[in-house]
Structures are given as structure tokens and as C-alpha cells.
Amino acid sequence: MRYFILVLFVITILTQVGEILAYDVPEFTSCLNPQGSVKANYETGTHGIVGKSGTFEGKDTVYSVSENSLTQCFCAVNGSGIQTNWWKAATLSESEIAVLKSQGWIYIPNGALWGLEGEPYLALNSEFTCKSSGGNSVSGSSNNSGSSSSSSGNNSGTGSVLAAASGGVGQVLGLASTGNSTFLFLVSLISALSLISGLILKRRANKFSK
Amino acid sequence: MKKPKLSKLSSKVNPRLNFWANLLLISSCLTMILISYLIYQRYNPQKLAFDLTNVATSQNKINESRQPVGIKISSLKIELPVVPTKIENNKWEASTKGVSYLDSSVIPGEKGNSILYSHNWPNLLGNLNKIKTGDNITIFYSDNSQHSFEVEYLSVVKPGDTSILKNSTDNRITLYTCTGFLDSKRLVVVAKLLST
Numbered sequence: 001m002r003y004f005i006l007v008l009f010v011i012t013i014l015t016q017v018g019e020i021l022a023y024d025v026p027e028f029t030s031c032l033n034p035q036g037s038v039k040a041n042y043e044t045g046t047h048g049i050v051g052k053s054g055t056f057e058g059k060d061t062v063y064s065v066s067e068n069s070l071t072q073c074f075c076a077v078n079g080s081g082i083q084t085n086w087w088k089a090a091t092l093s094e095s096e097i098a099v100l101k102s103q104g105w106i107y108i109p110n111g112a113l114w115g116l117e118g119e120p121y122l123a124l125n126s127e128f129t130c131k132s133s134g135g136n137s138v139s140g141s142s143n144n145s146g147s148s149s150s151s152s153g154n155n156s157g158t159g160s161v162l163a164a165a166s167g168g169v170g171q172v173l174g175l176a177s178t179g180n181s182t183f184l185f186l187v188s189l190i191s192a193l194s195l196i197s198g199l200i201l202k203r204r205a206n207k208f209s210k
Numbered sequence: 211m212k213k214p215k216l217s218k219l220s221s222k223v224n225p226r227l228n229f230w231a232n233l234l235l236i237s238s239c240l241t242m243i244l245i246s247y248l249i250y251q252r253y254n255p256q257k258l259a260f261d262l263t264n265v266a267t268s269q270n271k272i273n274e275s276r277q278p279v280g281i282k283i284s285s286l287k288i289e290l291p292v293v294p295t296k297i298e299n300n301k302w303e304a305s306t307k308g309v310s311y312l313d314s315s316v317i318p319g320e321k322g323n324s325i326l327y328s329h330n331w332p333n334l335l336g337n338l339n340k341i342k343t344g345d346n347i348t349i350f351y352s353d354n355s356q357h358s359f360e361v362e363y364l365s366v367v368k369p370g371d372t373s374i375l376k377n378s379t380d381n382r383i384t385l386y387t388c389t390g391f392l393d394s395k396r397l398v399v400v401a402k403l404l405s406t
Contacts, residue, residue, distance in 0.1 A: 176302030198234030
């Protein structure tokens with residue numbers, strides 16, 4: 001019981017630390033369904049990806065999502081996609097940047113080197129799979145005509161979240177939880193704890209009699 | 211020295227401790243039964259097939275002539291019914307008998323983003339992680355028509371990444387299931403309508 005309280009205490013402390021360093025991560029879009037205005041679009045060409053060495057061949061589109069955020073969607077000819085979220089870091093403190101760097105963000109002192117405004121940025125990469133130029137996701141050919149479907153300039157404005165519209169509430173909902181392994185795990189844990197506690201109590205109850 | 215009688219021993223059992231011990235053991239048994247049922251439900255080797263005649267229809271769109279009633283992913287040997295579902299009180303309904311179709315989204319094949327999702331159970335979309343770009347997804351409708359979609363994007367996202375649900379200017383379906391440790395992430399498949 002003491003250990004349980006101790007763990008709760010540590011969790012509470014950690015949560016408080018997180019609140020002190022609170023910052024609002026701007027909204028980014030997903031390369032699977034990009035929103036916002038197209039800032040740059042290259043159907044073919046050689047591109048650099050922040051945090052990765054070398055150059056990459058493929059289609060590159062940059063979307064301006066908000067004042068402080070851009071999303072770069074790169075789709076290589078072999079079908080491997082890299083999404084880079086760019087966040088203007090001018091308003092962030094050094095300690096906040098340090099925390100964000102520990103979470104995988106890459107600090108870019110001057111965005112001009114990447115074709116952005118000449119101020120500091122934070123960038124975060126994530127991977128996705130897109131349709132390769134040859135129509136095959138595995139090792140595409142060198143020929144690239146940009147068959148990937150992210151059309152340049154086509155965006156439906158704000159595009160309200162369907163879930164929110166359906167719920168009749170203005171809040172954004174997460175994606176549905178479609179598995180139940182968390183529930184299974186929790187029930188199993190409760191069952192095991194009940195069994196162990198029950199057996200211990202039973203033994204104590206019997207010891208008492210001796 | 212006399213040995214105490216067995217009856218005397220049993221009468222000295224602490225009744226309060228014994229009560230709680232029994233309560234905990236009973237609750238443990240009940241939760242074990244519940245776990246067994248859930249595991250059975252999760253791994254029920256039900257045939258991946260659908261019967262279009264047994265598919266439920268959405269109450270909201272019952273008057274609409276064309277509703278999605280089935281989905282087929284040939285490359286994964288998946289054939290399942292499509293069941294219309296809603297979000298009520300911020301909770302997503304999820305069918306255990308087929309793929310859930312969020313009926314507030316557009317009908318698959320129409321202009322916009324149609325949202326479909328299901329459990330990652332073996333009898334549902336447990337194999338979805340094997341899908342590749344270029345694979346075909348066929349949607350069957352209540353008027354016996356069908357549409358084919360080609361997979362263009364795959365990604366693993368956090369549940370909070372709702373931008374994949376936003377509307378689109380193309381005719382697409384967004385199909386997803388749970389993935390990752392303790393189902394903490396979502397495997398998302400975006401497929402676009404093939405010209406008919």
C-alpha cells in the first residue's frame with residue numbers, strides 16, 4: 001500500500017512538472033489528408049529532410065497550417081513517406097526547447113537554410129507510406145511523375161472534424177478505440193490482485209485461529 | 211498437554227478477515243470468467259465472410275437507397291459486413307460483427323472522406339497491418355452495386371491526430387484499427403476511388 005501511495009505521489013509530481021513547462025503545440029496537418037494552404041510543391045526532384053543525412057528523390061509539398069506551423073509531406077519514389085512538422089520556435093524558452101528536444105524535436109537555429117523564414121524552428125519527423133511512382137510500395141523505380149494523390153492547392157478550407165460535427169459539440173474527439181486489450185489487461189490485473197489478496201487474507205484468517 | 215479439538219480451531223477463524231478473503235476470491239473468479247469470455251470473443255475463429263442479407267442498416271439513413279453493407283480486401287482475404295455506427299455522448303460505437311461505418315461521414319465513393327474502423331481482432335481487421343499501397347478495397351452497397359478503392363497511404367498515428375478525419379475534396383475512404391502497445395495508436399489506411 002505504501003508503495004502504491006509512493007507511486008501515485010511520484011506520478012503527481014511528474015504531472016506537475018509537465019504543467020510548469022506547458023506550451024501549446026500548434027496544430028499540424030496529416031500528410032494522409034493535408035489541410036491548409038500549399039506553400040511549396042515539387043512534383044519531382046531531389047530534396048533534403050531535416051535530421052536525415054543525404055538527399056531524397058521524390059515529391060515534396062509544404063502546407064502552411066497556421067501562423068506558427070507548417071507541414072512538409074515528402075513521398076519518395078519508392079513509396080516511403082516522411083512528414084516533417086515545422087514549428088516556429090521564436091517564442092519558446094530555452095528550457096521548453098530542451099524539453100521538446102528530448103521528445104524528438106530537432107532545433108533549427110535558422111529556417112532560411114530550409115527555405116523558410118529566417119528564424120528558429122523546431123522540426124519533428126514521422127514516417128508514413130505513400131503510393132510509389134511505379135504503383136508498388138516496395139522499392140519503386142526512378143521514374144517519377146508524381147502519381148501520389150496529394151494535389152497541390154486543393155484543400156477544403158477548415159474542414160470540420162466529422163466526429164465533432166456528429167457529436168454536436170465543438171470539441172475535437174480522438175480516433176475511436178477499436179481494440180480492447182487495455183481493458184483485458186486491467187481486468188486481468190484486478191483478477192490477479194484479488195486472487196493474491198484473497199489468498200493472503202485467507203491465510204491470515206486461518207493463522208489467527210492457531 | 212491436550213490437543214485442541216478441530217471444531218474449536220475452526221470456530222476461532224477471524225470472521226471479518228475470512229469474509230473479505232472470500233469476497234476477494236469470489237470477485238477474482240468472476241473477473242476470470244469475464245476475461246475468458248473476452249478472450250473467446252477476441253479470438254473467436256469466425257469465418258471472415260459476410261452475408262449481405264444479415265447486415266443491419268443505419269436508422270438515420272434507412273430511407274437512402276444506397277448504403278455500404280460490405281467490405282472486401284482481397285489481398286488480406288478479408289470479407290466483412292459494414293455496420294453503420296454513430297458517435298453518441300462523445301463515445302464511438304464500434305461493431306463487433308463487422309467494420310463500423312461512421313454514418314455521419316459521406317457514403318463511401320461519394321466526394322469526401324468516408325470513415326470506417328474496426329477492432330484489430332483476428333476475425334475483424336487483425337490483418338490490416340499487412341495491407342500495402344496499391345491494394346484494392348471493394349465496398350458493397352445495399353443496391354447490389356460496388357465500388358473499388360486503391361490504397362494510397364498508410365500510417366500509424368496517435369488517437370488525437372484527428373486531421374485524418376477531416377473532409378477531403380477527393381472520393382476517399384479512411385479505414386483504421388488499433389495498433390501498438392496496449393492499442394495506444396491507430397493504423398490508418400487511406401484509399402481513393404478508382405475511376406468507374
